[in-house]
Amino acid sequence: MAVAVKTQDLPRIKGVRYIPKENYYVPGHRTCAGCGPALQYKLVAKAAGPNTIFVGPTGCMYVANSSYLCTPYAVPWIHAQITNGGAVASGIEAAYQVLIRKGKWEGELPNVIVMGGDGGSVDIGLQAMSGLMYRGHDALFICYDNESYANTGIQTSPTTPYGGNTTFTPPGPAIPEGKKLFPKDPPQLVIGGHPAVKYVATASIAYPADLINKVRKGLNLKGPAFLHIHAPCPKGWTFDESKTVDIARMAIQTGMWVLYEWDNGEIKYQHRPRQYKPVREYLTLQGRFAHLTEAHIEKIQAFVDAKLKAPGIPVAIPLPPPRAVA
Ligand SMILES: Cc1ncc(C[n+]2csc(CCOP(=O)(O)OP(=O)(O)O)c2C)c(N)n1
Numbered sequence: 001m002a003v004a005v006k007t008q009d010l011p012r013i014k015g016v017r018y019i020p021k022e023n024y025y026v027p028g029h030r031t032c033a034g035c036g037p038a039l040q041y042k043l044v045a046k047a048a049g050p051n052t053i054f055v056g057p058t059g060c061m062y063v064a065n066s067s068y069l070c071t072p073y074a075v076p077w078i079h080a081q082i083t084n085g086g087a088v089a090s091g092i093e094a095a096y097q098v099l100i101r102k103g104k105w106e107g108e109l110p111n112v113i114v115m116g117g118d119g120g121s122v123d124i125g126l127q128a129m130s131g132l133m134y135r136g137h138d139a140l141f142i143c144y145d146n147e148s149y150a151n152t153g154i155q156t157s158p159t160t161p162y163g164g165n166t167t168f169t170p171p172g173p174a175i176p177e178g179k180k181l182f183p184k185d186p187p188q189l190v191i192g193g194h195p196a197v198k199y200v201a202t203a204s205i206a207y208p209a210d211l212i213n214k215v216r217k218g219l220n221l222k223g224p225a226f227l228h229i230h231a232p233c234p235k236g237w238t239f240d241e242s243k244t245v246d247i248a249r250m251a252i253q254t255g256m257w258v259l260y261e262w263d264n265g266e267i268k269y270q271h272r273p274r275q276y277k278p279v280r281e282y283l284t285l286q287g288r289f290a291h292l293t294e295a296h297i298e299k300i301q302a303f304v305d306a307k308l309k310a311p312g313i314p315v316a317i318p319l320p321p322p323r324a325v326a
């Protein structure tokens, strides 16, 4: 006889006043002051609660967070390789399903959450993330997006915006804009290619209650879910560490980041401003864009304008010209 899998039902919260007081990502870690990914970790851990297992593909949230015998996670966690967060989570979830089927685990199925950087989610870790989504494991995959391979010295990643100055895309006479490519679209990548996935959403540290509700929705749902969370990085983006939340909010006010959820084929938007501010107001707050010319800023504005005509729908991305043959 099939054994019923007991699952959790995490309640929706009405606003910031109702954010749980309990912390499962506690002080004592070694991330930079004002680290956006650390703040989102804290919020996700509050949302998920004690019956949670975090899976961490290598990145700032593991290397900067944990040193020998000292970590900030107050729930079980495992450090995966940057390539295989999705595979490790798949194995954990599948093992629990077997234990439940054999009557060796009588509790609720834990929340299995992969917390990967953009590199560990949609670049080096893409195949394992996609495998988890494709096979339909009951797990939540979170891509915390600091728009670079931060832990190895702020190298460019596929989600680094056009024009971003990183250690691999320094602006100079040959390439004045720095990064030449426009970013990948992680939510659309997951939605478009994975029939088992029914819930995909974007979130931001600037809207913590919305973030918590999306985490809980993804966890309550049976099957795989994907969240793309905007998490500014003061070190890599070059801004004052007291401004992390302001920068995250400005991204939404200028349309550089759009908050939405894709729920079984239906798109719903959250916190859409009546009037978007020019992208310049976001770009000028960050040293990584300090070298951009008017023409570069116009190119970014045109990209955002096209995206905002149908937010959540991929836009045609301008490609760089083919490389000149030496
Ligand atoms: C296969 C492999 N390639 C490269 C590395 C080196 N490496 C460690 S952390 C890291 C950056 C991770 O970037 P991301 O996943 O975006 O997370 P972040 O550091 O930005 O939080 C890299 C490239 C590695 N550990 N394994």
Ligand code: SF4
Pocket: 030, 031, 032, 033, 034, 035, 036, 037, 038, 060, 064, 146, 150, 151, 232, 233, 234, 235, 236
């Ligand atoms: S480099 Fe960025 S992501 Fe990494 S710990 Fe510092 S602020 Fe956080």
